[in-house]
Amino acid sequence: MIAKLLLALYPQAWRERYGTELAALLEQTGCGPRMAIDVIGAAAKAHLQPVAEPAPAERARLTVSGVLACFMCFGFVAAAFAKTIEEPSFATAGRTHSVLGAAHVAIVVAGVVATGALILAALPLARRAVLEALLRPDHTLRTAVLGPGVALASWAPTLGALAVWEGRHPGDFGAVGVVLLLVSAMVGLGAAFACWLLPRAIMRRLGGLERELSLAVPALALVAVAMALCTLALVVYLAALLADAPGLAASANGPDGFTNVAVSIVVQLVAMALVSAVACVSARRGISALHHFA
Amino acid sequence: MRNNDPQLLILSSLAEGPKHGYAILLDVLAIAGVRLGPGTLYGALSRLESRGLVEPLGSNDRRRPYRLTPSGQQALREQLTALQRVASTGLARLAAQAAGA
Numbered sequence: 001m002i003a004k005l006l007l008a009l010y011p012q013a014w015r016e017r018y019g020t021e022l023a024a025l026l027e028q029t030g031c032g033p034r035m036a037i038d039v040i041g042a043a044a045k046a047h048l049q050p051v052a053e054p055a056p057a058e059r060a061r062l063t064v065s066g067v068l069a070c071f072m073c074f075g076f077v078a079a080a081f082a083k084t085i086e087e088p089s090f091a092t093a094g095r096t097h098s099v100l101g102a103a104h105v106a107i108v109v110a111g112v113v114a115t116g117a118l119i120l121a122a123l124p125l126a127r128r129a130v131l132e133a134l135l136r137p138d139h140t141l142r143t144a145v146l147g148p149g150v151a152l153a154s155w156a157p158t159l160g161a162l163a164v165w166e167g168r169h170p171g172d173f174g175a176v177g178v179v180l181l182l183v184s185a186m187v188g189l190g191a192a193f194a195c196w197l198l199p200r201a202i203m204r205r206l207g208g209l210e211r212e213l214s215l216a217v218p219a220l221a222l223v224a225v226a227m228a229l230c231t232l233a234l235v236v237y238l239a240a241l242l243a244d245a246p247g248l249a250a251s252a253n254g255p256d257g258f259t260n261v262a263v264s265i266v267v268q269l270v271a272m273a274l275v276s277a278v279a280c281v282s283a284r285r286g287i288s289a290l291h292h293f294a
Numbered sequence: 295m296r297n298n299d300p301q302l303l304i305l306s307s308l309a310e311g312p313k314h315g316y317a318i319l320l321d322v323l324a325i326a327g328v329r330l331g332p333g334t335l336y337g338a339l340s341r342l343e344s345r346g347l348v349e350p351l352g353s354n355d356r357r358r359p360y361r362l363t364p365s366g367q368q369a370l371r372e373q374l375t376a377l378q379r380v381a382s383t384g385l386a387r388l389a390a391q392a393a394g395a
Contacts, residue, residue: 021336021358024334025319025357034331038333038334039331041333041334042331045337046337051343069389229308
């Protein structure tokens with residue numbers, strides 16, 4: 001089981017070539033912590049310094065997975081940012097100080113553009129996946145196509161329960177609230193993994209997909225650019241907040257006010273910058289792969 | 295060029311004849327005292343194979359043996375000769391310093 005998980009860390013092409021042999025070796029050496037660390041490091045190196053460049057279609061599929069994963073992380077950080085500035089005083093400050101307000105609008109617009117572009121990218125792939133699932137007698141494909149919807153549908157009730165609890169106990173989350181929050185976070189994490197892993201599995205099962213990827217990858221490049229612009233707008237927002245509303249920037253934030261708004265936004269900014277950078281690199285590789293499509 | 299470089303150790307091990315992964319690990323441990331991890335071993339093997347220095351042999355077993363190619367023999371000879379030159383120069387200088395002291 002551990003060996004399988006470790007092997008899953010390698011690029012697909014590498015796994016297809018050496019996976020069986022490495023699995024056999026791991027059975028002989030055992031999978032202790034030292035071996036696991038060694039394999040994780042080697043898998044990371046296989047991604048960073050691939051022995052052979054994957055085929056163009058595989059590179060484009062990796063772009064889909066990569067940008068999708070980045071978008072999910074970005075969405076999580078963006079939700080944290082929205083929570084950080086949820087107090088009405090931030091909206092008031094945005095109306096009073098034009099740069100702060102404009103930066104906030106720019107963040108929202110970039111977020112909407114990124115989401116729209118992601119939907120645009122997903123449409124041709126989802127259409128093909130659904131059609132193939134309906135036409136092919138392939139039970140695994142059908143399950144994989146249904147998976148993301150089922151995962152998200154499982155998450156919705158936990159979010160609903162959390163919202164109802166918070167509505168009935170404003171300002172006093174309590175132990176039950178914390179448990180609900182943890183359950184919702186875990187189910188949400190599982191749903192996010194399902195929404196990331198299953199499209200990968202579907203694309204691998206369908207193979208090819210050059211026509212759909214030719215439409216999806218440029219849209220994903222737009223997702224990456226919008227994420228980068230959103231990050232730049234957040235830099236402006238933070239600078240404007242520190243200059244125009246230092247009291248708000250210094251106000252308490254987080255559970256029991258363990259930090260302040262400015263520190264929270266700096267952390268969110270770093271996370272957004274990292275995720276945007278990875279998404280841009282991934283999109284660039286996808287665009288270059290498109291040039292090699294027949 | 296390091297004497298504990300995984301690729302050099304694997305080439306040296308295969309100079310004896312074809313071996314599969316586990317046999318290479320044991321041999322490297324015996325000849326150099328270096329305990330290669332499975333990930334390191336297959337990372338190095340994949341790079342050696344992509345450079346045409348080793349090649350897999352057919353096998354019905356999940357453990358596929360590898361052997362040196364003629365290019366691999368040549369590359370190993372060159373690396374070991376260079377290492378030997380460094381080693382003998384270093385030892386000679388140490389000996390000269392000890393004699394002068």
